[in-house]
Amino acid sequence: MRGLLLIFLVLLPVSAQAWTEAEREQILSFGPWPPEAARDSSNRLSGNPAAIALGAALFSETRLSPGGIACISCHQPQKGWGDGLARSKGMQQLDRNAPSVMNAHLSRWFGWDGASDSLWAASIRPILDEREMASSAERVAATIRSDAALTCQFEKVAGTAPQHLVDEAVMVLGAKAIAAFQETLTSGRTPFDDYRDALARGENAPYPEAAKRGLKIFLDSACAACHTGPSFSNGEFHDTGLPYFMQNGRPDPGRYEGIKRVRANPYNRLSRYSDDPDSGFTVRHVALLHRNWGEFKTPSLRNLRHTAPYMHDGSKATLIEVIRHYSELDEDRLHVDGEAILRPLRLDEASIRDLAVFLETLSASNVPDAASLERWAEEARKCRK
Amino acid sequence: MKAITLALLGPLAASAAAAPAGACLNAPGTMHAGSLAVTPVPSPIPMGKPFALQIVPCNAAPERLTVDAVMPAHRHGMNYHPKVIKTKNGFRAEGLLFHMPGEWEFVFDLRFMDGRSERITHRIVVK
Numbered sequence: 403m404r405g406l407l408l409i410f411l412v413l414l415p416v417s418a419q420a421w422t423e424a425e426r427e428q429i430l431s432f433g434p435w436p437p438e439a440a441r442d443s444s445n446r447l448s449g450n451p452a453a454i455a456l457g458a459a460l461f462s463e464t465r466l467s468p469g470g471i472a473c474i475s476c477h478q479p480q481k482g483w484g485d486g487l488a489r490s491k492g493m494q495q496l497d498r499n500a501p502s503v504m505n506a507h508l509s510r511w512f513g514w515d516g517a518s519d520s521l522w523a524a525s526i527r528p529i530l531d532e533r534e535m536a537s538s539a540e541r542v543a544a545t546i547r548s549d550a551a552l553t554c555q556f557e558k559v560a561g562t563a564p565q566h567l568v569d570e571a572v573m574v575l576g577a578k579a580i581a582a583f584q585e586t587l588t589s590g591r592t593p594f595d596d597y598r599d600a601l602a603r604g605e606n607a608p609y610p611e612a613a614k615r616g617l618k619i620f621l622d623s624a625c626a627a628c629h630t631g632p633s634f635s636n637g638e639f640h641d642t643g644l645p646y647f648m649q650n651g652r653p654d655p656g657r658y659e660g661i662k663r664v665r666a667n668p669y670n671r672l673s674r675y676s677d678d679p680d681s682g683f684t685v686r687h688v689a690l691l692h693r694n695w696g697e698f699k700t701p702s703l704r705n706l707r708h709t710a711p712y713m714h715d716g717s718k719a720t721l722i723e724v725i726r727h728y729s730e731l732d733e734d735r736l737h738v739d740g741e742a743i744l745r746p747l748r749l750d751e752a753s754i755r756d757l758a759v760f761l762e763t764l765s766a767s768n769v770p771d772a773a774s775l776e777r778w779a780e781e782a783r784k785c786r787k
Numbered sequence: 788m789k790a791i792t793l794a795l796l797g798p799l800a801a802s803a804a805a806a807p808a809g810a811c812l813n814a815p816g817t818m819h820a821g822s823l824a825v826t827p828v829p830s831p832i833p834m835g836k837p838f839a840l841q842i843v844p845c846n847a848a849p850e851r852l853t854v855d856a857v858m859p860a861h862r863h864g865m866n867y868h869p870k871v872i873k874t875k876n877g878f879r880a881e882g883l884l885f886h887m888p889g890e891w892e893f894v895f896d897l898r899f900m901d902g903r904s905e906r907i908t909h910r911i912v913v914k
Contacts, residue, residue, distance in 0.1 A: 431888075626888070630834065636887060638887075688866060688868075693863070
């Protein structure tokens with residue numbers, strides 16, 4: 403009997419991957435998930451249910467744009483809240499990929515270049531951008547005022563009818579409501595989260611061996627220098643050695659322009675529309691440096707299964723392609739005077755697959771869908787005085 | 788033997804010469820960088836979140852002070868410019884943020900009334 407037990411123990415798969423204390427600590431730092439909900443103090447509508455309903459209705463409101471384009475045209479629930487295109491297309495062709503707005507509320511900066519410092523400012527940007535919705539404060543205000551249900555819901559949220567406010571104030575409150583809606587878009591738990599929480603309790607949870615090997619490569623390859631914390635993003639900007647040039651042959655200055663734009667943004671956290679100018683730490687202290695040229699925001703690595711293609715220019719169709727990029731990095735292309743973090747990893751095929759399997763386990767099967775948007779929007783569309 | 792006594796007495800003598808009484812007492816989390824007692828707020832320094840530093844010169848009275856921080860292994864600094872203001876018994880630096888885990892080096896540049904300057908560095912590991 404004892405002998406049998408021994409044999410059984412010996413045959414147990416070596417699933418209890420022996421993590422060092424430092425590795426264990428690092429793995430735990432990728433959780434817990436979901437993170438505690440935090441209100442955005444610069445947005446007085448943050449967390450307000452009536453505003454969430456108004457925001458959901460406006461998110462899919464095509465009349466906001468003369469071209470019939472709404473947020474939902476490029477942030478589609480069934481495409482992981484992106485649009486599935488390499489480079490997004492609105493009134494005109496864009497140069498960048500549409501990021502998912504799921505979990506976006508956990509960011510410090512918004513947009514690949516961080517040209518916005520709040521979710522509500524990032525929601526004004528596409529409304530006014532010629533290439534995206536090509537709209538205006540006048541048009542947004544007129545759309546809300548001309549629709550009885552939207553007017554009713556707006557009044558419920560703002561305490562004043564949209565007729566009594568200037569166009570710009572109506573647009574800003576509308577964008578703040580849209581931001582409040584986007585704050586509800588948190589993705590569900592993943593196989594990695596279950597493994598991580600079990601590790602925290604000193605237990606073992608089922609987790610594929612290939613994913614464990616991939617996690618080990620992730621830690622050994624310094625991926626977590628930038629992909630940190632529960633979102634797997636440090637929220638800052640880096641150059642990962644992608645080509646500088648856009649399709650039109652011009653370079654994309656990335657963060658360098660982003661910093662100039664956020665400082666000049668009339669809707670930043672220091673502006674008169676901010677409900678908490680004291681929260682403007684980022685825009686007040688951000689430094690404009692030579693190395694910011696060609697830097698882009700570190701994206702979250704959650705839910706990549708739903709959000710291909712990848713990178714700011716949508717140039718990588720699959721996760722395997724992204725990993726190959728890191729594996730074969732062109733060091734001459736990376737700044738000579740830039741940060742010295744990334745090195746070509748020269749991974750073999752098996753390791754590339756393992757790393758991809760690990761990244762796959764960061765995707766949730768339970769993500770907010772079109773029905774969750776509709777439930778909120780319905781509430782606003784029913785509003786009657 | 789003499790050397791050891793001296794070495795032991797050294798820091799004591801230094802703190803005894805501190806200008807404002809009690810200024811150099813240890814607060815929880817205070818780091819000692821050369822002649823500076825530096826206390827992060829909050830402490831320990833959180834990864835990826837803004838923090839400030841209370842800086843008390845112990846046996847020196849610099850007129851001006853600037854703070855920066857770099858990651859020696861990565862050859863880069865912070866993405867934010869800290870702002871230093873004078874306080875009752877020293878300085879307060881605001882607007883620091885460490886956006887990566889690992890070893891960071893604080894660089895304090897002190898300037899004195901008589902035109903002298905001094906650079907003090909201090910390394911810490913952020914998790």
